[in-house]
Each structure stands twice: as C-alpha cells, then as structure tokens.
Amino acid sequence: MATAVPIPPELPQTAAQTTPEQPWPVRLLSAKVVEYVARMSRMWIEGEITSLQRRPGSKVQFFTLSDLKDDVKFTCKMWSHALPSGIDKGARVVALVKPEFWKGGGSFSLHVDELRPVGIGEILARLEALKATLAAEGLFAPERKKPLPFLPKRIGLICGRNTDAMHDVIKNATQQWPAAQFEIREVRVQGQGAVEAVMGALAELDSIREVEVIIIARGGGSIEDLLPFSDERLIRAVGAAHTPVVSAIGHETHNPLLELVADFRASTPTEAAKNVVPNVAVERESVSQLLARGRRTLDSLITEQRYMLSQLRQRPALSQPSEMIDARAADVAYLRNWAQLNFSSLLEKKRGEVQADIATLRTLSPRSTLRRGYSILRGDDGSLIRSIHDATAGADVVARVYDGDIDLQVKGR
Numbered sequence: 001m002a003t004a005v006p007i008p009p010e011l012p013q014t015a016a017q018t019t020p021e022q023p024w025p026v027r028l029l030s031a032k033v034v035e036y037v038a039r040m041s042r043m044w045i046e047g048e049i050t051s052l053q054r055r056p057g058s059k060v061q062f063f064t065l066s067d068l069k070d071d072v073k074f075t076c077k078m079w080s081h082a083l084p085s086g087i088d089k090g091a092r093v094v095a096l097v098k099p100e101f102w103k104g105g106g107s108f109s110l111h112v113d114e115l116r117p118v119g120i121g122e123i124l125a126r127l128e129a130l131k132a133t134l135a136a137e138g139l140f141a142p143e144r145k146k147p148l149p150f151l152p153k154r155i156g157l158i159c160g161r162n163t164d165a166m167h168d169v170i171k172n173a174t175q176q177w178p179a180a181q182f183e184i185r186e187v188r189v190q191g192q193g194a195v196e197a198v199m200g201a202l203a204e205l206d207s208i209r210e211v212e213v214i215i216i217a218r219g220g221g222s223i224e225d226l227l228p229f230s231d232e233r234l235i236r237a238v239g240a241a242h243t244p245v246v247s248a249i250g251h252e253t254h255n256p257l258l259e260l261v262a263d264f265r266a267s268t269p270t271e272a273a274k275n276v277v278p279n280v281a282v283e284r285e286s287v288s289q290l291l292a293r294g295r296r297t298l299d300s301l302i303t304e305q306r307y308m309l310s311q312l313r314q315r316p317a318l319s320q321p322s323e324m325i326d327a328r329a330a331d332v333a334y335l336r337n338w339a340q341l342n343f344s345s346l347l348e349k350k351r352g353e354v355q356a357d358i359a360t361l362r363t364l365s366p367r368s369t370l371r372r373g374y375s376i377l378r379g380d381d382g383s384l385i386r387s388i389h390d391a392t393a394g395a396d397v398v399a400r401v402y403d404g405d406i407d408l409q410v411k412g413r
Contacts, residue, residue, distance in 0.1 A: 160187070
C-alpha cells in the first residue's frame with residue numbers, strides 16, 4: 001500500500017481547492033498521481049499486441065497493447081521468463097496488469113504479470129454475439145441489399161498490395177469483359193491498421209461517381225487474419241455505403257461478418273470478378289439468339305399476314321368488284337322502274353279522285369244553285385234576308401244572281 005503524500009499546510013489540501021493564486025507545483029501533482037495509481041488494484045484487460053520486438057538476453061520485454069476499435073494504446077512491460085513464447089505481434093490477449101506511473105517522465109504504463117492468448121472459441125463466440133446484435137438492427141436484412149449494376153462504368157477494388165486476389169479479379173474481369181475499368185486501392189488487409197485502411201479506401205471509392213460497384217478482396221487466411229473483416233466499424237461502414245459492395249474474402253469454413261452485410265457475397269475473388277461484369281461471349285450469344293428469334297418471329301408474322309392478304313384478295317369483293325357494282329346497278333334500275341310505274345299509277349288514281357271531288361264541289365257549290373235561277377238577297381248592311389220580315393218597304397236590298405249583283409228597293413210585302 002503506497003504511503004500518502006503529505007501536502008504542505010500553505011497549499012490547497014485537495015485538487016478542487018486549487019486556484020490561479022494557489023496552484024499545486026508539478027512535483028506535488030506527480031506525487032499524487034503516483035499515489036493514486038499505486039492504490040489501483042491488479043486487473044484483467046483485453047487487447048491486441050500491436051508491437052513486440054523480443055530482446056534476447058533482456059530480463060524485461062516491452063510491447064504495446066492496443067484497443068483498435070477506439071485507437072487506445074498502452075506501453076506494457078513484462079518479465080521475459082513470464083512472456084509466453086507463442087505470443088507475437090497481432091495476437092489478441094487477456095492480461096493481468098498493474099498500472100504504474102513514472103513521475104520522472106510523467107509516463108503511464110502497465111506492468112503485466114500474466115498474459116493469455118484469446119482462444120479461437122472465445123473469438124467465435126464474441127463474433128456470434130456481434131452478429132446477433134447487428135442482425136437485430138436489420139443490418140443484414142435482404143431488403144437492404146443493393147442490386148449490382150449490369151455493366152459498371154468503373155469497378156472499385158480494395159485489396160492487399162500486389163496480391164493474388166487483386167490479379168485474380170483483374171484477370172477474370174477483363175477476360176469476361178475486356179473493356180472493364182478499375183479504380184484500385186491497395187491497402188493493408190491484415191493486422192494493425194487494416195480496418196482503418198479498408199474503411200478509408202471504401203469511403204474514397206464510395207465518393208467517386210464513376211465507381212458503380214466496390215469489391216473488397218482477400219485470398220483467404222486464418223480466422224485471426226480475417227478478424228478485420230468482422231470488425232464492427234467496417235461492417236457499419238459497408239452497410240452505410242451508397243455503392244453496392246461485393247465481399248470476396250475467399251474463406252469457406254469461417255464467414256466474416258463482411259459477407260453478411262455486403263450486397264453480394266462471392267466465395268473467391270475470381271467469383272466476384274465473374275459476377276460484377278457480364279461475359280462478353282455469353283452476351284454475344286444471347287444477342288445472336290435474340291436476333292434469330294426476332295427474325296423467326298418477324299418471318300412468321302409476315303407469312304401469316306401474306307396468307308391473310310391472299311385470302312382477302314380471293315373474296316368476290318376484291319377479286320371481281322364489278323359484279324357487286326353491276327348487281328347493285330340492276331337493283332337500282334329495277335327500283336327506279338318500279339317507282340316510276342307505281343308513282344304514275346298512284347298519280348292517275350289521285351288525279352281521278354281530285355276530279356271527282358271537284359265535280360262534287362261544283363255540284364254542291366252555291367253558284368250551281370244560282371245558275372238554275374235562284375238569287376240571294378242581302379240588306380244594305382250585308383245581312384242575309386231570309387224572311388219577309390227581314391225587309392221593310394222602301395229598304396234597299398241587293399240581289400246576288402249567277403253572274404252578278406242587282407240593286408233593288410222593296411215596294412211592299
């Protein structure tokens with residue numbers, strides 16, 4: 001247990017009581033930090049060894065223990081005899097550590113008492129837990145998958161530097177479509193910094209408008225080698241990308257989480273290349289088949305229409321159109337003659353009826369009566385005189401006879 005560092009009475013007794021007029025000297029703060037760190041108990045922590053250079057003959061070995069997710073690093077020291085021989089750079093470990101603070105240089109470090117590698121089973125269990133969490137968020141849902149373009153203008157490729165995976169993708173893609181164009185980013189795909197490097201390349205390619213699909217390729221590896229492709233940061237970055245992403249890690253026994261979030265999973269870089277561009281030979285054959293089918297369909301249609309036209313031309317209306325006209329002309333002549341005959345007969349009948357009516361009218365006409373010697377008397381006011389009582393002596397009357405009027409005067413009755 002560390003001894004408490006006494007604070008002179010003229011200085012503030014706690015850090016919270018310090019002021020610009022009464023500050024703590026640096027030596028006091030350093031001593032207090034040493035005191036506080038010394039009171040910290042040993043603890044188990046987990047991280048990844050990102051730098052380790054064993055020094056033969058040295059009693060103490062130094063290395064860096066990092067948390068790559070949040071980019072946190074601690075310098076560690078351990079007795080050489082206690083450092084397991086199988087531990088090397090890139091290993092994921094759990095360590096029993098005691099924090100130490102060296103006041104001379106103001107540095108913080110960890111003294112490691114025990115170091116254990118994280119087992120494959122534990123790594124897989126943690127990946128399964130992360131997989132379940134991301135799946136619950138819908139990050140792997142099929143409806144989120146973006147379709148691959150039929151023929152991308154430019155193919156983005158993220159791979160290791162001068163790797164077989166890069167050459168396989170380029171070779172197979174250009175074999176299928178010689179005009180295929182690439183935007184290649186060769187980055188670190190294993191160990192420390194791999195996640196950051198792949199994410200940076202992904203963001204850069206995703207921002208290029210001409211890049212219409214991105215392949216993340218690696219030629220397989222152990223579970224430990226492929227851990228960057230199951231990193232939560234990379235998985236979320238792929239899920240948020242606007243450009244369709246193809247996973248081509250090349251590992252069948254263990255599927256990195258990248259393959260679940262990618263829009264298309266290819267088992268190998270070769271398969272990825274064959275799926276991002278069409279096969280020019282296949283497409284030519286398809287075009288030839290479509291052309292042949294189109295020609296056959298067109299020929300069949302033309303033959304059918306020619307037959308229908310021939311059938312139409314054989315109909316009387318088209319083969320002998322004058323017969324229809326002659327038949328209709330005969331009908332019109334017959335109807336005209338029929339109409340003339342019937343009209344003349346009807347006209348004569350009506351003429352006779354009119355003459356009979358005229359004769360009847362003439363017979364019943366008042367003029368016929370006047371012709372026989374009768375007359376009509378009217379008073380000077382035009383009223384008819386029907387009785388002797390209608391006329392008085394000396395009255396003027398008019399007599400209407402057959403051929404005119406006679407003015408008369410009544411002398412008596």
